[in-house]
Amino acid sequence: MKVAVMGYGTIGSGVVEVLEVNKDLITARAGEPLEVKYILDLRDFPGDPYEDRIVHDYRTILQDKEVGVVVEAMGGVEPAYTFVKAMLEAGKHVTTSNKNLVAAKGAELIKIARERNINFMFEASVGGGIPIIRPLNTCLSAERIDEITGILNGTTNYMLTRMANEGVSFDSVLKDAQAKGYAEADPTADIEGYDPCRKIAILTSLVCGKQVDYEDIYTEGITKITAEDFAYAKAMDCSIKLLASSKRAGESFRCMVAPFMLSKNHPLCGVNDVFNAVFVKGNMLGDAMFYGSGAGKLQTASAVVADIVDMTKHAHVNIRIEWEPENMELVDYTESTNRFFVRTTSPIDAVETAFGVASGDMPGVVEYIEGVVAGEIGFTTSAMTEADFAKAAEQISVVNRVRLG
């Protein structure tokens, strides 16, 4: 099988490296040798062992009938979308590590592949080296998935782990993460939650079989989380994690990306540093979790190569993926129910008036946490809609609030 790699950056060069290092075992598992025939990049790579495979025009790959599998590792929606679509229409299998492309165009590209009896795969687009796309499609095929919740961003999980362990501030840990290369110079996509938002949109689309638009998902980053919040978390024997979560609600889903306080008993609470994990609840299976490196050159490349092997073995068979272009309407954010942890400078009387006057099914305060930060009190609420919470919170002076997982 002849392979073309589009984009010779971190992931693309990682794919070439994995194919080289594990050549023999990959050949055995694919049933034939996998040879990189072209590498598409705008740049030249003088001195690189693959220098002679570099091409600058994607049509060189498109027009070569020998190329059966194409790897898209360029990132971004365009020109990745144009190139990938053309490759699929020319009958070439495509695998991508590009969450932006999959979140925006997944349903359409899956449909094109299905019509041509080839495959469009994207295991590496969510959770890097963690197998999650393929397990959802094949291992959990007997399940109605009721929840899928992930720690899907390594940068923010590293930062939150440092804050939890060392009590340091958001700003200092961000600078350190940037110095170490874990966070980019412009960290917005990570710290504002845009990256996990696209990933949970992909996972939810696979769970419900319809298109979930990431623009429809309420997304809150970690920029407002402080060392004091972690002091409360410690007092409550919890940690704070940035979760991307979808929970079934009738025929729809409640989707959200936000920091959550998790008790030590939750399987995701122990997922630290740059590790990622995806928690899944099925109606037969109960709780399951997939854990591993969410990013990293070779880890992500390994997932891409697993796709290449699978597509080589299924050269003339479309492995069906249920993800139709029809739009899934998510539960409105204001109607989502959550429990909350709240810090306030208002007196308990005011809190009781706002939250505590439990009559009928009106939500109340579950627990007060005092003495952690001078001049304020913390408290946890029972489950309430976002709208009800906002209404109650307006009546007191809120320092910060974090949802409870």
Added chain:
Amino acid sequence: MKVAVMGYGTIGSGVVEVLEVNKDLITARAGEPLEVKYILDLRDFPGDPYEDRIVHDYRTILQDKEVGVVVEAMGGVEPAYTFVKAMLEAGKHVTTSNKNLVAAKGAELIKIARERNINFMFEASVGGGIPIIRPLNTCLSAERIDEITGILNGTTNYMLTRMANEGVSFDSVLKDAQAKGYAEADPTADIEGYDPCRKIAILTSLVCGKQVDYEDIYTEGITKITAEDFAYAKAMDCSIKLLASSKRAGESFRCMVAPFMLSKNHPLCGVNDVFNAVFVKGNMLGDAMFYGSGAGKLQTASAVVADIVDMTKHAHVNIRIEWEPENMELVDYTESTNRFFVRTTSPIDAVETAFGVASGDMPGVVEYIEGVVAGEIGFTTSAMTEADFAKAAEQISVVNRVRLG
């Protein structure tokens, strides 16, 4: 697709239930309805909704050309082996939840299925509802697996979790586990480690592609673990888990089933109660873990049904599984290296003489833990072979020893 279920016990009836409860979504994913045509059992089930499908002779299934998939949920090697082999030879796909059958006859049954271009699958034989067999075969196909270590027995993990949390004795927690139905009346297969031994033999066979005989794996149960051992574990911020582990050693593997002390940083340390998990280290991927319910009727049945769906989608395609009948010679137990935690009533002088006279590469004591149990001291060793450890341990009076993970 017409399905036959052999064995209408816990798992077999669970398979029928999963097919019933999630009928619509399973039909959509399989691409056609799955109908249970026969249930093979020695007993009758008067009043059961599937009463009319019960048959007592496996040849009824064998001779019915309509039956395309057979579920083996009888347990034990015979007559399961005879029945399964006959079904495969008749061109019927087979999935089994039976670790004893797979550990003993896996390579042969895989070969028969391959020759007939059908499939023999066994996702449910290891880790119940945790997807692990399929991920090893397809998701990690770009990896050289260097380690696979699991908590593969729910009964013993429940017992060890209780002992860790409550400081209770082995005997009392075993009685409680039996009362709750977590442990069988004859708990030998669990507490002596025979069950996880078969499971790690299966996983290691899949990792190395050759036959690993479970009789070749050193197996130590949890019967010697005491409340005092857990007191030391607590002092060392560790827990004790029954691990089934395979680590690559050149072209071979070091395999062992035994209780291990795990530090809180190890992903398996937080796996509690009846949950199971499999930790995998790949040469590209690094660390990954698969977590979930290791047993349970519906969880295990869900994995069986996922196999049925996969086989229905691959009705005329053999999904290649690398597991040849050729025998894999494991590293001799005495040559395996481990670190140890030791409790002794001997004085430190004697310990130093036996373990501590570090000259050249001779192993020594890493740390002493005193004051946990009156009249004894605990210590941890550096890595040494089992043979060297046995030699040194002979020179002192050992109360108990547990390997360090």
